[in-house]
Amino acid sequence: MKKHANEWEHRLAGKPPVKNGFTSDLERKVRERIRMNTTTRRAPLRAAAAIMSMVILLGAGWWFRDDLKELLRPAERSDVPAALSKDPLADKEYELKVQQFEMSNTFEYTFKKPFFIRHPSVKLNIDTSPDDLYGDPEKFEAWFDAEQPDVVQVPVNVYAKLAADGKLSSLDTLAKANKADLQALHAPLVDYLRQAGGNGDVYGLSADMTSTALYVNEDVFAAHGVPLPDGDLSMAQILQLAARFQGSGVSGLAAVDRSNKFALVALAGQAGGLQTIAETEGDMKATLNSDAWKKVWTTVVDGYRDGWINQAKPVVYGKNGTTMAEIGKQDPFALGQVAMVVRSSDYYMNLKSYEQAGVMKSNWSTVPIRLDASATNQDAFLGTRTIYAVNANSSQADAAWALVQFVTGGAWRAGLNPDSFMYIQLLANKSAMDGASGKQWEAFYETAADPAKAAASAVSNASPRFIKANRSLYALGGEEMNAILNKSVPIDTALGDLQAKLNAELAAIGKEARP
Template identity: 40%
Template sequence: MKDPVNDWERRLAERPPIRSGFTSDLERKVRERIRMRETKRRFPFRAAAAVLSIVLLFGGGWWFRDDLKQILQQDHADDALSSLANDPLKDEGDLILKVQDYKYSNFMSDIGRPFVLRHPSVEFSLSTPPDTDQDKLLEWIDKEQPDVLRLTPHQFQELAGQGKLKALDAFASKDGVKLDSMYEPVVKTIRQLGGGELYGFAPIFSTEAIIVNKKLFEKYNIELPKDGITVEELLQTAMRFNGTGVAGLTTSTGRNGFGLFNQLGDMSGLRTLSPDGSRLTLDTPAWNSLWNKVTEGLTAGWIIDNVLDWSKYPNGLSMEKMSKLDAFAQGKAAMSINAYSYGNQLMQYQVDPSDVDWMAVVPGSVDTSVGFYLDTIYAINAKTTQEKAAWELVKFAAGPEYAKKLIGKTGSEPVYMEQTLLASLPAEQWKAFYPPNLDPEQIVASIKRGFDNKELPKIQSEIYKSGSLTMKAVLEGKLKTDKALGSVEEKVQSGNPALQKGASQ
């Protein structure tokens, strides 16, 4: 007599998979098999067999290896079957969901394929706008009518204001979506961008914190910094390492000495341009005072510039070689202002824990939007004809399944932050990246500043370039410190005649 489970697997494999990996006939058979779950306690091997059969249905099953590895474990097999059995789209028939894509997108590997594994009747049609210009994006949406939009915060704000997006509160309430399990400042920011309504979800975000090597503080008997440390207190703490042979503060990923100076200024609430963008405001007493402290630290060595010159490494660097060039990872600097992704980088370095035992604290920034970055917001086109499937995708992107894949494995912070998901990580290494004082109004104002002045990116780039060269000249003794910021303003203003030079205040 043939084994019924093995025979069922054989029959499922008789026809090649199509579309998302399932034929309609095979999908029906899988679902019929799942409906027999009431016998699973007497025949636990059948649950695993059903999941294994799902694997056979995917021509590119290796794409799903992380999801499959998880659901094939004994503790997760029933969850996988339950996911399919309770699929809210199972009675909708074959669906083609049109999703806005980007040129360099990881949508299918990050979101799309895991979603299809749980909703096998869905196929994705990905379409990329030809231009990021707001007017052209609107034209593209009107023409292509994607069901799900993946938007920058500015694009999201514009489309929400024009009534182009579906409000999601009713959907969330009906499905019992735990909005209180999402990082509240991000949800509030999205609401503010939508004029008070919730028109989208963001799966990930990024913040910066002060990463601290506890070993060095203990070694030199210096009190550990606490949450809310101000820029002035941060520099004073870094200065206490003067003469120890290690730096108190190092420049962070991608920032040179001027970049650190600019970052500290932003945290202090200083601006390089006036609110209307018409006047340079760098050569002021507050900026000059900060300049003197940072250049003093760089000269004395209690601040070090640790930015890599990538032109020296045209073929890139291995993680092992990068770790050896990283002052903080090598125990040569006590603090670094960095993103959560850097913590993940430290774990990948696998440095000797005797050198680095790190924690993170929340900076007491005057402007809490500094270092905050919101990448993609998922929203539903108000004119979609696939409302149910579009909602399921948006909900999945910001839900616990995707968040589980992010925790401790990538450099991104999931917006969905239920405590059980974060329990596997040391609290002192992740809590600072979810600061409770993040102000949505400041974030929205920062987004507005970035797009109201179209020349801002160009001017900021010129300030950074000129400032970096000027700081180098000061540190080499070729330029007096008190002339430095005036020199930067002079150079930037000469290339932008419409800009006024700022007067000292």
């Protein structure tokens, strides 16, 4: 649940007429409907008409009896969702307090209405927490203790803190009590949540999944006679494949970050098992000046110099906002100027939006990236924006579990506009994805990241000191890459300078963190 995701959410059309998503009249009608017998006749006139027909037909003979029987049979209410007749919560009134951050409105505008239609006896009250608690588990926990929401939607570091402190209910226990299972969700993601929870239990579930894959413009490959990738590829193999487009008039691979050429080096090295920063007894040290890192730098530098790696200019945004079509027109991959790009699953949503806007017209697919067993960035290949969890002190755990199960199962997606952000995101429930476009998203589910390592990295990298450390790493790495390309500084010299400068900044960060 990153902040930029909220910018997508604002693209959703139509807000409810009142804050809770319903007019009072609509809420009353839905609540009355659940109490109806689903076999009630449609109207008295139907019965009256049937009786009149029977009187008339009696004179015509007994052979019409079967038609009369069918005519008089009470008709089922086809306008009442089938789920209502099987609602396990229908016999009791519930009122759940549900937390969401100020920057997010997914509960208010996406989940609340369809959940209420299925469970009219459950009222959801949205309790908004300040955004500045998002990255601070201790402050969020203090808010949580004071407010006592029944259900929360939080990032992984907050989830890990609440679970470790015994503040969340075991969803394994709730699932078993309600005769449900978690098999529909992507198994590695569930394992990731178990690991982040600390003791092997699942204390939260996710509706979305984040990952990274290789995006392939199939038309570019075909136009230049290069065979499409067959199976997963390591980052080293991706760079080798990209080099085949040298001199073809198009680039083989787009840079990972338009404003920082070092980002591709970091991604390739870390996916291959190389470490950027090591921590020993609380002290952080740079680990960048090595022969293995030099090899990665050399390959990427050659790609930039020879033109088979494309470094597009940063996107130009309009003063009054920028549409996805305008962004797509500045994207080399979407325009067929680049054969491949390595990006997160967020980019999948961009491309789907470009397609909707008529900008992306090429055939494209995704390919899994093969990670080294010791890859140090596995959280980039397996994770989630938001985790939904139940307060261990909730007195309405059955209703809270029903809400979490509904949100993470993806049933709400059926009624969404196909152009909306929530519709085109990567879902934790793979079966809820659009099978017709499977070649564009299946690779995200096939990348073999280690759930334990991904969870550990995600929690660690979310800490303030690691955020500062990584910010320094990328800023200094970008400077050294520019020095190599623009000033012909030798790679050996640049790596030595990067190591020394980063260590100095890591030492300062370490001092700040100490009491």
